Amino acid sequence: MNSVTELKNTVSVPFEQARAMPPSVYTSDEFLKRELSDIFAKDWFCVGRASALTNPGDYVTLDLAEQPIIVLRDNEGALKAMSNVCLHRMSTLLEGRGNTRSIVCPYHAWTYNLDGSLRGAPAMTLNEGFCKENYKLPQVRCEEWLGWAFVTLNPDARPVSQQLSKVEELVGDYDMANYTETFFETHVWNTNWKVLAENFMESYHLPVCHAGTIGGLSKLEEMVCPPGEDAFNYHTILKDDSLKIAMAHENNDRLHGDRRRMTYLLAIYPSLLITLTPGYFWYLTLHPEGVGQVRIGFGGGMSKDYVDDPDAQANFTQLKTLLDEVNVEDKGCTEKVYRGLCSSTAKPGHLSHLERPNYDFAQYINKRLQEA
Ligand code: FES
Ligand SMILES: [Fe+2]
Missing domain, CATH: 3.90.380.10 (Naphthalene 1,2-dioxygenase Alpha Subunit; Chain A, domain 1)
Incomplete structure (x- = not known):
């Protein structure tokens, strides 16, 4: 059995x-x-207290069901969660917890804004197919409730x-x-x-x-x-x-x-x-x-x-x-x-x-x- x-x-x-x-x-x-x-x-998975992410750029990373995720406080004061996987050759991006003004990939320095959009990428001007406006880290659902921060990979979760x-x-x-x-x-x-x-x-x-x-x-x-x-x-x-x-x-x-x-x-x-x-x-x-x-x-x-x-x-x-x-x-x-x-x-x-x-x-x- x-x-x-x-x-x-x-x-x-x-x-x-x-x-x-x-x-x-x-x-x-x-x-x-x-x-x-x-x-x-x-x-829904709880990442801890939302107060641990108070200032713009405060972030934590986690692996949820084998998916690397970033949870952060954005410049508008909202809690956001997104994929922690680079859109270039797919390295993970941030580690642990901390504060950052942008998300810089440790491999070739593709650099993302706190909303996940690609701000810049070195030496990419000669690739005709590349358009940085087409790159944004996939967003993950994230909610605050009674001071707790939750994320889920499920688009249909209540x-x-x-x-x-x-x-x-x-x-x-x-x-x-x-x-x-x-x-x-x-x-x-x-x-x-x-x-x-x-x-x-x-x-x-x-x-x-x-x-x-x-x-x-x-x-x-x-x-x-x-x-x-x-x-x-x-x-x-x-x-x-x-x-x-x-x-x-x-x-x-x-x-x-x-x-x-x-x-x-x-x-x-x-x-x-x-x-x-x-x-x-x-x-x-x-x-x-x-x-x-x-x-x-x-x-x-x-x-x-x-x-x-x-x-x-x-x-x-x-x-x-x-x-x-x-x-x-x-x-x-x-x-x-x-x-x-x-x-x-x-x-x-x-x-x-x-x-x-x-x-x-x-x-x-x-x-x-x-x-x-
Ligand atoms: S894998 Fe992230 S910049 Fe290359
Ligand atoms: Fe006990």
């Missing part, structure tokens, strides 16, 4: 009888190919704000658009991207995997895991004031009652994972790098009232230290899971009621592959 069929069988049972996804969906190259073509090339309107209804009072990013890093871990995504989707592992950090703060009976939506799933946990910055700031008059200490864990498909607390947020945006490696964008920061707080720097330092420690624990757990998945004895067990989001994620993956 191939891995796509195995997954289809796994997700065909009701949640009350559900099991984890079969090992082959994490380890098979065939399955990864399908994920790239039917998920990463079709859905706008992000439509797809995620229920997220806005759910956490509108957190005012996520005004959370400030204070750090962004990239990492590569030795696990399948879905293992890390699923690790985020359940807080079942917090008391054990995170015993050294936040485990004690996490009460299984205070976790709420509602059924997921088409484009995302979520669960909530309650924190107590032993971590002050997870509580609503005293100047925060948007949140009331238990919401002042409620953390939302939003898993926006395929791979944007946001921990949203009343005081801070952090997120992962994941892309597979082969079956056994995941490329991770890891960022986060503070809500506006905490940014304005006199203790902002100390609060942020405390937060970053904590997140780094938590990440080390998650890295250990998710890399162990991947090693286990690769063994011949790997066999999926039943899911806890606290793993409802994992069940919904499996349904989503299956749906994308079936509708392709």
Whole structure:
């Protein structure tokens, strides 16, 4: 049986009888190919916070489903995305992230404006067919939503704000658009991207995997895991004031009652994972790098009232230290899971009621592959 069929069988049972996804969906190259073509090339992919691209010429590059892409802020202040492949002899253009006034190819210096049009090319006057007005880097769809920057290779994808309107209804009072990013890093871990995504989707592992950090703060009976939506799933946990910055700031008059200490864990498909607390947020945006490696964008920061707080720097330092420690624990757990998945004895067990989001994620993956 191939891995796509195995997954289809796994997700065909009701949640009350559900099991984890079969090992082959994490380890098979065939399955990864399908994920790239039917998920990463079709859905919206988050490149991080739009505030990382504030000034004209700020750019980031990424490979999305094997397509090299540039996302940049243009001279008119709009966020734009385009192909990162030169129109001459097809070198890639920009690397990493930075700021530039124009896009200069590192091979023969064909030079593009920030809108992708060709500004100039050396020594091309004698080719009668060449007309620089005919050259423009193919544009890629790009949208901003609640402070996030998304791109998609799919011309037919519904706008992000439509797809995620229920997220806005759910956490509108957190005012996520005004959370400030204070750090962004990239990492590569030795696990399948879905293992890390699923690790985020359940807080079942917090008391054990995170015993050294936040485990004690996490009460299984205070976790709420509602059924997921088409484009995302979520669960909530309650924190107590032993971590002050997870509580609503005293100047925060948007949140009331238990919401002042409620953390939302939003898993926006395929791979944007946001921990949203009343005081801070952090997120992962994941892309597979082969079956056994995941490329991770890891960022986060503070809500506006905490940014304005006199203790902002100390609060942020405390937060970053904590997140780094938590990440080390998650890295250990998710890399162990991947090693286990690769063994011949790997066999999926039943899911806890606290793993409802994992069940919904499996349904989503299956749906994308079936509708392709
Ligand atoms: S490949 Fe880009 S200028 Fe030649
Ligand atoms: Fe974790």
